Amino acid sequence: MAAGSEAIPSQFRKGVVELAILALLHNEEAYGGEIIDRLGEYPGLAISAGTAYPLLSRLKRSGLITSVWRESPVGPPRKYYQLSAEGEGAFGGMAKAWNNMKDAMDSLLGRETTHE
Amino acid sequence: MSDGQGSETGGALTPDAAAVIDGYFARFQVEALAAGTHGWDDAVADLKDHVRDRLDETAATPEDAIRVLSELGAPEALAAAYAQGLLAEEGSPGLTGRFLGVPYDIRTPSSQRFASRWWNPLDRRILVPKALGVGWTVNFGALAVHTHVVRPDDEDVPFAAVPPRIVAATLALPLVALIAFAVLAATSWSRLPARVPTHWGISGEANGYGSRGSTLLFLSVMTAVPVALAVLVHLRRRPPFNRVGASALSLSLTTLALAVLVQTLFTLGGGAGLWPMWLGLVCSVVLPFVLLVGGSRIGRDAEQRRDLSGAPTKGRK
Numbered sequence: 374m375a376a377g378s379e380a381i382p383s384q385f386r387k388g389v390v391e392l393a394i395l396a397l398l399h400n401e402e403a404y405g406g407e408i409i410d411r412l413g414e415y416p417g418l419a420i421s422a423g424t425a426y427p428l429l430s431r432l433k434r435s436g437l438i439t440s441v442w443r444e445s446p447v448g449p450p451r452k453y454y455q456l457s458a459e460g461e462g463a464f465g466g467m468a469k470a471w472n473n474m475k476d477a478m479d480s481l482l483g484r485e486t487t488h489e
Numbered sequence: 490m491s492d493g494q495g496s497e498t499g500g501a502l503t504p505d506a507a508a509v510i511d512g513y514f515a516r517f518q519v520e521a522l523a524a525g526t527h528g529w530d531d532a533v534a535d536l537k538d539h540v541r542d543r544l545d546e547t548a549a550t551p552e553d554a555i556r557v558l559s560e561l562g563a564p565e566a567l568a569a570a571y572a573q574g575l576l577a578e579e580g581s582p583g584l585t586g587r588f589l590g591v592p593y594d595i596r597t598p599s600s601q602r603f604a605s606r607w608w609n610p611l612d613r614r615i616l617v618p619k620a621l622g623v624g625w626t627v628n629f630g631a632l633a634v635h636t637h638v639v640r641p642d643d644e645d646v647p648f649a650a651v652p653p654r655i656v657a658a659t660l661a662l663p664l665v666a667l668i669a670f671a672v673l674a675a676t677s678w679s680r681l682p683a684r685v686p687t688h689w690g691i692s693g694e695a696n697g698y699g700s701r702g703s704t705l706l707f708l709s710v711m712t713a714v715p716v717a718l719a720v721l722v723h724l725r726r727r728p729p730f731n732r733v734g735a736s737a738l739s740l741s742l743t744t745l746a747l748a749v750l751v752q753t754l755f756t757l758g759g760g761a762g763l764w765p766m767w768l769g770l771v772c773s774v775v776l777p778f779v780l781l782v783g784g785s786r787i788g789r790d791a792e793q794r795r796d797l798s799g800a801p802t803k804g805r806k
Contacts, residue, residue, distance in 0.1 A: 423613035
């Protein structure tokens with residue numbers, strides 16, 4: 374993905390993308406392809422299927438999300454992911470931490486929070 | 490195990506609290522051993538230090554110890570988490586790594602590792618480091634995803650939802666191939682000359698020969714050992730993932746040995762060409778692929794039946 378120094382940025386990105394997935398699922402459940410498409414709408418968060426599915430598998434194993442098969446209006450059934458109660462809690466904490474970090478980083482990087 | 494170095498210096502732990510901590514880590518290690526991975530001593534030492542650090546802030550009573558340990562979760566869950574972490578990062582420096590860019594792995598082989606290299610639909614790489622030895626092997630899971638015959642998240646855990654009798658039935662395929670090999674070897678033995686072709690040029694002419702006995706012995710070992718190991722994996726009631734993987738791997742090797750034997754008989758019978766060998770090679774890839782994809786489909790269908798039958802229930806764990 375990012376050319377050059379990969380190790381730290383990729384770890385960094387992984388954490389952010391994980392939070393992004395939890396944020397998506399906080400609002401509504403979604404299936405794998407949908408999650409990839411929705412994240413793809415944000416250039417900074419776009420991930421490939423090769424990244425998305427291992428991440429979903431890990432979130433599921435750690436109990437933050439659950440999955441269930443549902444009939445699809447078109448084509449075969451799809452596996453939908455949703456936040457578990459534990460995941461809702463974790464998402465709340467992570468979102469809070471993210472906001473604190475974002476403000477701190479904005480001021481450290483000497484930028485006003487211009488986007489509004 | 491003996492990991493008390495220096496960590497005792499912190500707070501004065503009451504014997505009761507120390508007993509609680511030791512009891513916890515004894516359970517942790519039992520689980521860790523059951524998970525079949527090694528390299529726990531560092532992890533246990535780190536965790537014990539962490540617990541002692543936390544207890545320094547308290548009166549270090551047994552109740553405090555229980556409370557601090559409960560933050561770590563049940564020892565069984567913790568051991569499972571560590572097992573996954575260790576397997577994922579492929580620790581054991583020296584026994585696994587890369588030499589001149591080529592991956593190697595000479596750790597004690599496990600049916601779990603073989604299965605996870607052969608079938609990992611989450612990994613997009615078609616060539617993955619071998620489970621044992623030097624070089625790469627095919628990840629049939631990636632092949633299946635790239636050819637759109639399965640989706641990466643079709644199954645939560647590969648083959649876990651496959652009915653037990655189907656898991657057991659997968660062993661029939663390598664067994665049938667082994668029997669075919671044995672019957673063919675036994676019936677053709679007397680017709681074989683003392684020296685038989687063992688190596689062929691690209692156009693099919695034999696260019697290497699070996700003695701009848703050693704050639705057949707080699708081929709027999711090549712088919713019987715993997716099948717015997719697969720039988721063991723099944724008899725020991727390993728997880729369905731390991732069992733289906735072992736069936737597929739032994740099927741591949743048995744098919745290959747059968748192909749070499751057929752090619753030998755074909756050449757001796759005056760046949761020209763290498764097509765039995767090529768056909769065998771193709772079968773040694775296609776048959777396990779079909780077996781693994783079939784298993785995955787059955788597992789996925791079982792998951793779907795669980796979720797889609799009747800009322801739309803919430804997903805279970």
